[in-house]
Amino acid sequence: MSDSMPPGFSMPLGASLYPPPPYEFRRADQAWIQYEVDTEAIKQMLPPGVEPDSDPAVCEAWVCWYSWSTLGPYHEAYIMVRVVVDGVRYWYQPVIFTDSEVPLAAGREVWGFAKKLAVMSWDWGGASRGGTRNEQLLFTVERPAGQRIMTFTMAPEAPFPPSERENLPVLSFRHLPPSEEGAPPAASELVRLDVAGALYKSADGTPEFWTGRGSVSFDARSTIDPWHVFTPTKILGAYWTTADFSLPLGTVVKDYLA
């Protein structure tokens, strides 16, 4: 009888789906729109003890194309809500989609990023969807294919000073159900993630951080994927970065089972 585990970090041991952190990303394109929302509408999506840090609440809709990572290439889209927990401010992430199983499982299991698979496209100029080329990045999210959950556009117009971006840690809710009826969950906790990264620079040394105009709409009214509760009431800004970054293990800041 063996007294040691099969090798590996994640299931299946002996043929792991994903390696141990940190997970490395190179030349990652990320765009987001910051906006205000109806505070009451989004409260249902926040776990106990997590409160918006303003009224109206401030959210961000992020769209990402990761052309190279140690989890493989994939798209991602998510919402973040600026919150406060025990006096500390975070970007809390209530909903997130990806289109690859490896970051799906790693995200859910390591940090509690509540990922589902969706059909996404990152289209710079709109031509691949049969339209004419134009000034806008177009990102679409459908789940399932044919049911549009989010449509995002961003037109980059001017470099943005990175120092003007307030960097806050990301917060997620990690919940592992019980494996026995009547038993407590295996984990139920808020996890903080601090992301270390570096912006690419253009030939003249300007960081690849752009601001401009943007739009975001949450098309479907759905209880399956209720992204529509994050519908903007006022757009505050639109941004696009190209960066390398690294995702380490997180830190538990609240244990609901304690």
Add this chain to the structure above:
Amino acid sequence: MDINTWFNQANTYPAPPWAFRGSNQIAINFDAEADAIAALLPPGVTMDLEPDGSARCEIRICWYPWSVYGPFHECYVLVRTRHKDETVWFLPLIMTDNDIPTSCGREVWGYAKKLATMSWEWGAHTGGQVVFTMERPAGVRLLTATFAPHRRALPAERVGHHVMSHRHITGGNGDTVSELILVGGSKALHVSANGELDMWAGQGSINVPGASIDDPWHFVRPTRINNAYWMITDFALEPGRVVDDLTLVR
């Protein structure tokens, strides 16, 4: 507020039980070389070998046209093992093609699911056989299995054991949940219009052509096919029972 109640918002999967209707499952029972498979077993689980030293295994290919996870295909390996004083089917490898049962399976029972491209074909072009294929990624064939139904069968023909999985998840602060779980649930065979059970015995084939360290399905290359059955059932999956905590072993 009860954290389990709150968690019902925008759930990836609902609360148990998880119901299936009209499920097609084909079980092909076979023997294989034991050495490679042994490397996939967790501490406390040992091979229950045949007298000639072979591992007794089963591959199950599944088409679930209706479930609360949506429709999906699935394919998994069972290895006959011993844990403490019980004979169990240990489940080291499993693939599906839908993210909802992937997440639920990994998180609730430790079914180590990955997504693959699968097909279940049963038609005029398949020569009287179900033809099941599995590729990961698409274009890299991991398994081809076929089954030809030959006669009606009865449940008593099959030897049943509990299925065991290994839930092993590291996250949060780096803490690991590592436990062996016996899976629960109930299953009922469909009954045809003439009152007979929808269970068929027949001939099966398995081909695992690859040699991959990502997806080592070639570890269960058959040396002898023993029997094969096709069952159409309704069933419901429920949480299991933790029979061993391996958290401190690592």
